[in-house]
Amino acid sequence: MITGACDLPNRWVIHCLGPVYGRDEPSDELLASCYREALALAEENSVASMAFPALSTGAFGFPAEPAARIALGTVLEALPKLSAVKHVRFVLFSDSDAALYEETLQSLQAD
Numbered sequence: 299m300i301t302g303a304c305d306l307p308n309r310w311v312i313h314c315l316g317p318v319y320g321r322d323e324p325s326d327e328l329l330a331s332c333y334r335e336a337l338a339l340a341e342e343n344s345v346a347s348m349a350f351p352a353l354s355t356g357a358f359g360f361p362a363e364p365a366a367r368i369a370l371g372t373v374l375e376a377l378p379k380l381s382a383v384k385h386v387r388f389v390l391f392s393d394s395d396a397a398l399y400e401e402t403l404q405s406l407q408a409d
Contacts, residue, residue: 300339310345312336316354319361326368329354333372340383347385352395362395366402374406 299313314336317328332353340348350369354360373386390396 300343312339314353316358319359329368330372333369334376337376341380344382349387349389351389362398366399370403370406
């Protein structure tokens with residue numbers, strides 16, 4: 299779902315409810331779908347720039363490494379098909395999360 303951002307310093311908020319790891323199955327596909335659907339909503343609404351947290355990795359318990367691979371792989375696969383969305387960033391909780399995403403991105407680009 300996409301809504302206005304109220305008092306936030308951006309125009310939109312795209313809401314995603316990721317899977318609870320170990321309960322919602324198939325968790326990998328459900329997580330990838332969150333990213334795909336958010337990107338589709340952004341495209342439909344001519345959103346040029348967006349940011350993602352590490353969906354489902356907090357209270358929902360999704361392990362960070364596979365979540366990073368799913369997030370980055372899904373976004374990298376979708377971006378060439380999008381015309382409005384030009385910039386996607388990941389806003390992560392810690393320096394170690396950022397390092398994991400950087401390493402995962404390098405690994406995916408090498409594949």
